[in-house]
Amino acid sequence: MSERPRPRIAVVVFPGSNDDRDAALALASLGADPQLVWHAEPALPDVAAVVLPGGFSYGDYLRCGAIARFAPVMDAVSRFAAEGGLVLGICNGFQVLCEAGLLPGALRPNASLSFVCRDVPVSVERADTPFTSRCEPGQRLTVPVKHGEGCYFADGRLLAHLEANGQIALRYEDNPNGSIGDVAGIVSEAGNVFGLMPHPEHAVDRLLGSSDGALVLGSLVDAAREHALAPA
Amino acid sequence: MKATVLVRPKPGILDPQGEAVESSLRQLGFAVEGARIGRVVDLELEDGDPEHARAELERMCEQLLANPLIESYEISVAPR
Numbered sequence: 001m002s003e004r005p006r007p008r009i010a011v012v013v014f015p016g017s018n019d020d021r022d023a024a025l026a027l028a029s030l031g032a033d034p035q036l037v038w039h040a041e042p043a044l045p046d047v048a049a050v051v052l053p054g055g056f057s058y059g060d061y062l063r064c065g066a067i068a069r070f071a072p073v074m075d076a077v078s079r080f081a082a083e084g085g086l087v088l089g090i091c092n093g094f095q096v097l098c099e100a101g102l103l104p105g106a107l108r109p110n111a112s113l114s115f116v117c118r119d120v121p122v123s124v125e126r127a128d129t130p131f132t133s134r135c136e137p138g139q140r141l142t143v144p145v146k147h148g149e150g151c152y153f154a155d156g157r158l159l160a161h162l163e164a165n166g167q168i169a170l171r172y173e174d175n176p177n178g179s180i181g182d183v184a185g186i187v188s189e190a191g192n193v194f195g196l197m198p199h200p201e202h203a204v205d206r207l208l209g210s211s212d213g214a215l216v217l218g219s220l221v222d223a224a225r226e227h228a229l230a231p232a
Numbered sequence: 233m234k235a236t237v238l239v240r241p242k243p244g245i246l247d248p249q250g251e252a253v254e255s256s257l258r259q260l261g262f263a264v265e266g267a268r269i270g271r272v273v274d275l276e277l278e279d280g281d282p283e284h285a286r287a288e289l290e291r292m293c294e295q296l297l298a299n300p301l302i303e304s305y306e307i308s309v310a311p312r
Contacts (some may be wrong), residue, residue, distance in 0.1 A: 062296070099299070106302045109249060113249065153245065
């Protein structure tokens, strides 16, 4: 059997991103062809998915993600998402997606006020998304978090809406930051945008403690490959 | 024209910074029953018309200075 095609996946680099290369390495190891895309680019290259990586874009000034949302490339990312393109935001990328209105809710300083940096168990609530298809429903994943502002907030109405729609794809088993509803990751209503605080790109090799993150990124690579092969 | 925007966490939104400051003030012996921490943005506007400036400030708050889901804001325009 010939080697499977490597779908191109953009990894956006903002000033202050610091997990862009880890994300690119992880995606490459899982069979994708990652393309680093600088924030000042007005357009995306021809890609099957986009990843907004972790870090401290624009120094996290004002609110985390608040400035990054005005990066020139974000208009292209918003259009890509509106057309059904797959977009994954990790940590700071999740914050950017919320600030940009591509995902509902907001991320606030951790309830403990402490920066948390450790492996956390999360349970897979939805295994039927393009980001979790390699997981089993209810499966426990061990993935690291490292953030100071990962406390997910949605008001009562929004949270009820997210629950009813099944948009809470990942939940903390041992909530590290005070997130409402133990939310660790949510998908958009259309299901093509996913944001999570834990870092799957830091858990793709057992040498580093866990390879559960590969299930998330591998799911994205699978979905991107299908997307790339689908007739336009 | 000068203007000031006060951005506050909405009531009911957890404010761990405020809680930390409250407990520190208590440790200092102050009788404090609550502290909430927001942010002040002082602006220098080209605008000369207070009404127009106020409308512009409203848009600035909605689009960038505050996150309406979690924060409220208060605008004041300095008298000329």
